[in-house]
Amino acid sequence: MTTICWFRRVLRLDDHPALVAAAADGAVIPLVVLDPEEAAAHPASAERQALSLRPLDDELRARGSRLTVRRGDPRDVLAAVVAETGASAVHTTAGFPFAGDDGLPEAVAAAGAALHLHPTADLVPRGSVRTGAGGTFKVYSPFFKALRQVPVASPLPAPALRAPGSWPATEPADWPEARRAMDRGWEVVAAAAEPGEARAARRLADFLDGAVADYPEHRDQPSRPGTSGLSDALAVGEISARRIWHEALPAWRAGAPGVETFLSELAWREFARDLLHESPGLGVRCWRPEWERFAWDGDGPVAELWRRGETGVDIVDAGMRELFATGRMHNRVRMITASYLTKHLLTDWRVGLAWFERTLTDWDPASNAMNWQWVAGCGPDASPYFRIFNPDTQAAKFDARGAYRRYWLDAAADGARRFAAAAPRSWRVEHSPRPAPVVELAAGRSRALAAYEDLRAG
Template identity: 35%
Template sequence: MSKKTIVWFRQDLRVADNPALNEAAERGDVLPILIVDETDQDMALRGTARAVWLHHSLLALDKKLGGHLQVFAGDPEQILLAVAAENGADAVFWNRCYTPHRIIADKQIKQFLSERDLAARSFNGSLLWEPWQVLKKDKTPYKVFTPFYKKGCLSAQAPRATVAAPSDISFVGEASDQSMIDGLELLPRHDWAAKMMADWQPGEQGAREAWAQFADNGLMGYKNGRNFPAKANVSRLSPHLAFGEISPHQIWAALEHQPQNEDVAHFRSELAWREFSAYLLYHFPTLPFENFNSKFDQMPWQIDQTALEKWQRGQTGIPIVDAGMRELWQTGYMHNRVRMIVASFLTKNLGVDWREGAKWFEHCLVDADYANNRASWQWVAGSGADAAPYFRVFNPVLQAEKFDPLGAYIRTFVPEIAELPNKFLGKPFEAPAQVLADAGLELGIAYPHPIVDLKQSRNRALAAYQTMRGQDMVEPA
């Protein structure tokens, strides 16, 4: 009699390079399942952009699995036990997750299953290097990216080889329709997501096409072009990586077939930043909600709900900030350079706690990876590991002039100021009355006045940091 294995899908919604699936297929019959566990931070999806993505990604995965994917919502322990008993399965395989909640839960589930004579095995399907394998000579974790990557990762064992999709999978039971996926009710009752999803193709095939598009059209010139939001030098692979529709191992291996130049090297380092975020969260599990640098516990964050809501809606009166926040709301995505700009504006110009920004991003982003998001917000705020210096306050006007010089990005998402000349597009509040009139723009009516003075708010931020640190602040030359 063939052995039956449950393959528990989580952040690995693909068939190729899926170690758990491959091991199960070699062992015997396969029963693929996914469980939405709302007690898990990574699966608390209701009402978010990620929930919409997950719905479509599950449809794509189910199609790849010939309609055999079963989906559930609830307690994983009880669901796994019940499914195993109902189908005569004697093992449960899954690919590891690295958030604190899942590490604890997975250990408990392994013990729970083992005590009931069910084999439980986990595999690495989502990280190039296991977090416990990359340590300093004194066996402590790295806190700075460059030595983590160059001394830790690149000198460690090379990432594992990719594995092809199983050539033939023998499934347990009969195929079913998509009603189980619909039953999860991941889609909103009011279809606000239709426009957002128009430019995305969730699923493994969509991930492959996104990689091919980037490799052909965006990788060359990536190192510099990635900073310009109107250029095509971004991969848009982040949601596919977040849901495991493509593995970092597949991308790492594909890069070996590209010309080995500064663009490829820089893209590899960006993959390593993803690793670094997961690594930090593994070794420092309070990272998502506590300041990595405890000095920031004394930071006098402002409580300004009105300002926060204007930032969320893209109504700050600062065009590059508003363009980014509107791109986020409309598309479920934001260009990485702009993410830094809007985060700096919220935490430094508005003085709002970085955790508020992190929560909004997790609500709106289709690629909201818990580790990446929280580590990145701390980095910009200055409280994180290897963080941007406390005195680094992005000037959004200068950022717009440097990285959106022709205004293509701002005009796309802030069309009400599109008729302004490039000189004033990033700073309509400095435009002469006649220039505003010629553009048909009345500030305070069609587009808001700035909700904060950039220079004054920057000085307030520096003063707050100085007070927090208890010493004089010296800016870099």
């Protein structure tokens, strides 16, 4: 038999349950579908996936296989490839948390094949970590404690692949809709990427051999290479959470410094996925319903200044420039920029969530939604609503020498030049001096606290 394995945000051969099942069924046609609607909604994430296609094809060809790339609505593409190849089955990963599966089984069945949806290689299946009462954890610390008691399945090795009698036609490993949406930023963001399964594995090995020992201290310092740098590889599926967990587990059991803190961050991602699974509206509605009454401002000129890195607050603007030029932002700075938008500027968290959704190469809908609600104070296990990061204090603590801010803000620095090359010409970055602050920090804090009191009183 001939089967199709749709590589759906699982752009690897290692620990790929759908690929293992497809290989057990017969000859395998590896397929990637580039959906124009996805590119329009998440262009930076789409670009990052597109960059991974050539390394994935190289890995497949080394095993006597090859990648087929098609563009279009996934339902139409799957039906067409089934009809062209006579495939009896399509194996792929279930769409959660990135997309739904509506209409896919019917489209594949109408073409004469069966669709098999497989779980992602997360640490544990959704619903495996429960409170004593059988519910979903709403607070992270007890969730992590309970997760540690649940066995994490071993990663699946890459299977041997049999080639079909003939290969279907393929299209270029590019995503034109994403390239157009990224405009000048495509090449700049591409230069910051390290795509491919093999590179992700090397980054993990190098991190566990070195930087993890100082992870608890250095992970909050944006000018240091103190993190694993694997968030984008995880998001596009070049490496699995299970693979990371099991590679780090021996060092954790041996008491190596930094490993538990690192794995707790991986578990935070798992926590977010459990919450999104339980509350599908997490990216749309405040998890705490009373916060829907909060007097946040909507999108507008102030939010646009935040998006462009023109708030006049150095650490915030540096972070927003890093985001636009690389598709990523240091996690500590993400918290600072999000707090500034939702608290000092009193702008709705959904405005920030939407911008991150468009610009992050490591975009993950569960983590994005939960983290924005956590910072805004309206979500599960949220940062106390009255906690307002002071950006200047945070910068003094975590960027004490100003290296990160200078890199992204000083006109002659490499980071500032990269941002200027990526930004739309209409932003006129090359001719813009540093702006005055949109709001004085003390005044912004006072205004936010007054709004919180109004919410409590109302």
